[in-house]
Amino acid sequence: MKLKQLEGLLGGLDQFSQPKVELEQYPTGAHIASRMIYTAENSYEDISGKIVADFGCGCGTLGIASALLGAEHVLGIDVDPESLEIAGENVTDLELDVDFLRCDIRTLNLKGLLVDTIVMNPPFGTRKKGADMDFLSLSLKVASRAVYSLHKTSTRELRFDVPQMYKFHKKKEVDIAVDLWRFVP
Numbered sequence: 001m002k003l004k005q006l007e008g009l010l011g012g013l014d015q016f017s018q019p020k021v022e023l024e025q026y027p028t029g030a031h032i033a034s035r036m037i038y039t040a041e042n043s044y045e046d047i048s049g050k051i052v053a054d055f056g057c058g059c060g061t062l063g064i065a066s067a068l069l070g071a072e073h074v075l076g077i078d079v080d081p082e083s084l085e086i087a088g089e090n091v092t093d094l095e096l097d098v099d100f101l102r103c104d105i106r107t108l109n110l111k112g113l114l115v116d117t118i119v120m121n122p123p124f125g126t127r128k129k130g131a132d133m134d135f136l137s138l139s140l141k142v143a144s145r146a147v148y149s150l151h152k153t154s155t156r157e158l159r160f161d162v163p164q165m166y167k168f169h170k171k172k173e174v175d176i177a178v179d180l181w182r183f184v185p
């Protein structure tokens with residue numbers, strides 16, 4: 001699948017209808033999500049034919065992108081049932097096969113969990129200090145091949161666009177500078 005086609009399909013996904021700020025629910029936009037997963041596949045062969053998990057999957061964007069690029073199996077995990085419902089509808093609309101698990105990532109039972117690649121846009125830890133590190137340390141225990149993760153940074157590599165979603169947002173849209181990291185466990 002071409003990058004533009006992937007971006008177009010991700011752009012049509014439904015996202016958080018009532019985002020929960022305490023869970024730092026910000027969707028990864030189609031532009032950045034498509035490039036993230038396309039790079040994982042085309043530069044490192046980490047997606048196609050692999051078992052992929054999307055930690056903090058929200059409405060499923062990164063996991064769905066992985067399924068579209070030929071992942072053998074995709075598991076999306078999130079603590080929020082409403083997001084998982086939307087994720088399930090997105091998967092059905094695209095006729096994909098993705099499993100979802102409702103679970104707080106900090107209590108995930110690692111026994112028997114076999115995952116090649118983890119893709120995630122974790123909470124940045126602005127609401128719950130250390131939330132990003134919880135996701136990261138767990139991912140590095142689970143993935144056997146690679147972990148792709150977006151993290152807030154002061155260096156401007158990619159722009160994560162945040163539309164006006166919460167009452168305390170004064171501007172229509174802001175860009176947050178993020179880095180895309182590839183960790184090898």
Ligand SMILES: C[S@@+](CC[C@H](N)C(=O)[O-])C[C@H]1O[C@@H](n2cnc3c(N)ncnc32)[C@H](O)[C@@H]1O
Nearest residue numbers: 023026027028056057058078079080104105121
């Ligand atoms: C920044 S959003 C990213 C959503 C989605 N991955 C995306 O890329 O659009 C972070 C997600 O992590 C979930 N989350 C936050 N804390 C969590 C936890 N402790 N366990 C599982 N999921 C959590 C939120 O519900 C939210 O969907």
